[in-house]
Amino acid sequence: MSKSLLCPCEDVTASEVDHCIDKGYRDIESVKRFTGFGTGMCQGKQCLTAVARHLELRTKNAPEQIVPFTPRPPLFPTELSYWASASFDPAKAPAGGVPLPYPTASPQGALPSMGFTVPALKPKTQVPERAKIVIIGGGIMGLSLAWNLTEQGERDVVVIDKGYLCAGASGRNGGGIRAQWGTPTLISLAQRSIELMKRFARDMGINVWFRQGGYLFLAKSEEVVKRIEKSAALHNKHGVPTQILTPDAAREIVPQLTMKGIKAAAWNPKDAVIFPWPFVWGYAQQVEKRGVKVETFTRVEGFELGGGPGARRVTRVITDRGDIACDTVVLAAGAWSPQIAKLAGVHLPNQPHRHEICSSEPLKPFLGPLVSVLDTGLYFSQSMRGEIVGGMGDHHEPAGMNLGSTERFLTRYAQALTEQIPQLGHLKVLRQWAGPYDVTPDNSPILGRTSELQNLIQMSGFVGHGFMMAPAVAERMAKWMASGESDELFERFTLSRFAEGRMEREDMIIG
Ligand SMILES: Cc1cc2nc3c(=O)[nH]c(=O)nc-3n(C[C@H](O)[C@H](O)[C@H](O)COP(=O)(O)OP(=O)(O)OC[C@H]3O[C@@H](n4cnc5c(N)ncnc54)[C@H](O)[C@@H]3O)c2cc1C
The missing domain is CATH 3.50.50.60 (FAD/NAD(P)-binding domain)
Known part of the structure; x- marks a missing residue:
């Protein structure tokens, strides 16, 4: 029993799913996140049924209480070079994006196209009075x-x-943590958060994959160069050791970067990434x-x-x-x-604004910092599992609660990423999703x-x-x-x- 594999890609056994149920995670989305089942190359196609069946047997919940499961595009693991060479011009693609040929979550998180309803996972007891x-x-x-x-x-x-x-x-979200902010308040809040996040695993007894690989901001335009220079001066005043680097100096930190179009970089080795x-x-x-x-x-x-x-x-x-x-x-x-x-x-x-993001197949660790091109909103880092996790802002994204995924994003992201690291063209995207930025004036x-x-x-x-x-x-x-x-x-x-x-x-x- 304990060694029977439910997810061969990620080696998730039945007993790991049992452990997860015992911890109180009884719906399929939580079990996926807790065990990692379905996050490998098969994208859940081989293991979803086995895990759902196991949950049904173990929890005695009805099938409709175990779903919904939100499959993540792309339909198959697809190389970034494929998306980067897409024939349509992403700058001209319709605002709001072209939906992908895969059922995506509705704003409520349900999948009406697959006939699922939001499950009543808690017994219908009253909340505290x-x-x-x-x-x-x-x-x-x-x-x-x-x-x-x-x-x-x-x-x-x-x-x-x-x-x-x-x-x-x-x-x-992307799990990025940085003290490189533009106001003293956010700088000091971030510094305190980094301190607390560093000791979170010890204090709370859970591994959060904290990795202090730094943040490397790249600037293409003079306006952004001025912005990072001004911020760096403020950082230094508040004890953040940000340095402004030439493109060549920045390439010493990430030798794979082409630095195409980059005029300067801001580098703080104390910034970090975590697994949210x-x-x-x-x-x-x-x-x-x-x-x-x-x-x-x-x-x-x-x-x-x-x-x-x-x-x-x-x-x-x-x-x-x-x-x-x-x-x-x-x-x-x-x-x-x-x-x-x-x-x-x-x-x-x-106002909510959709922000899209994706994750790749794993690579051997090679990328220390989170890299971001501030002008375009591209950012990417390497997770402790080796995946390249990255996203990109879109100024044409209309306000509204929209958690669907688009080809427009994958194309823009792949083009911007491979411009800086062409070798990543061979990397396959496994999962794509979106979340809401909560934007104030x-x-x-x-x-x-x-x-x-x-x-x-x-x-x-x-x-x-x-x-x-x-x-x-x-x-x-x-x-x-x-x-x-x-x-x-x-x-x-x-x-x-x-x-x-x-x-x-x-x-x-x-x-
Ligand atoms: C793609 C993406 C990348 C990001 N990257 C980063 C990053 O690298 N670093 C970083 O610091 N931040 C990042 N962020 C931002 C960060 O994720 C958010 O600022 C943060 O998670 C907000 O937390 P929250 O608790 O306010 O909101 P949420 O996590 O959105 O929680 C709000 C909760 O309210 C619940 N809710 C909604 N309506 C109701 C209702 N009627 N009744 C009861 N509950 C309800 C929702 O289910 C939800 O769980 C990113 C965000 C996105 C979308």
Whole structure:
């Protein structure tokens, strides 16, 4: 039994799936992430049925409770050179992209084309009737806040998520962590996060594949050269050892780079990459041990409000598994936050923007840093499993919650990547997906109290860098919430800044 292989590509045995079930991951998406089944060359085609059948037998769940599974394009492992030579001009392809010939997830994450419905994985028990603090969103923000609240002695906390853990941007990102930012606030938050991330494995007992290989930013235009020079001066002032390099000096760090069109580079050897999923699980497992309830597959559908004029507040959070009376609500639902805030009559200016990304077959380790061409929004790094994981921003991407995948992205990405490392043309793309950037008008987060509803705390708007900010922001937010003392972070980044015309602009954004 224990040695029977369910996924031959990734050597996933039945007992590993059992271990995963015992940990509480009982839906197929979580099992895939926890064991790695289906992430090899067969792309899940050989092993999905075996794992689903095993889950059905072990959990006694009905088949419709085990799915949905979201197959990832491309249909077959496909060389980057194929995508790079695509005949259509990606610059002229329709905005929003050409959908790939593979069923892609709908915004809700379901696969209507395959007839699946979102499963009821939790027994339909009620959520707790009362909690001091309800956190909406079980991504990195919500869970790291829950962890830090327990560090402050707070245990009466419920975290609610409509899907499985890692379903949102926190399970879909590139895992890049850098202190190379354009404002002192983000620089110091990132520095603190890097410190906390370094010791996360030891503190939380889970391997997060932290690798400090540095970040190498490449600049093509004079405007971007000026931007990295200005940022580097600021970094040095704040203890970040960023250096501006010539293209030749940058090639000494990654000899495979052609440096085509590159005028200068910014290099900080202390920046890093991590594997996002165990981070999310690490926080979730530890907070549950301390008595926090993490209610997955539970959707927030509304709020009950109380209090008179000038003292309006949320009294209950309404979910599809019952209502929770509460003292404080934290809205940490990433790019979904505006939809949820609207249910309480609050307008958030954040807009979701699809951001596409992909992963390749593994290669022997050769790439130290995460490399990014700031002008085009290309970035790529090598994971500890050897995959090249990379993405690329798209200024033509319209606002909206769209998690589908496109040929337009693969073509633009392959062309930009092989321009810098032509040898990667032979590399096969195995998986492609997308996640929502949570974009605010000034590229800075929305944090702190809401004027209209004083007990509704905002924690969203982290664009494409929330993962690396979460540990430090959550640490400060938990202290601020528990102590009642003021913290300038939660005065400066409030929602009210937009109405007051105060912008906190950040421009070291990739994509
Ligand atoms: C492709 C991509 C690459 C990125 N790369 C990086 C990177 O390299 N480094 C970095 O630091 N950041 C990166 N980011 C950004 C980072 O992933 C996000 O900023 C961060 O994960 C946001 O975390 P969150 O907890 O705010 O949101 P999310 O992780 O999106 O969590 C929000 C949660 O709210 C839940 N939710 C939504 N609606 C409801 C509802 N009605 N009821 C209950 N729950 C609900 C969702 O299911 C979701 O799990 C990237 C993002 C993307 C998309």
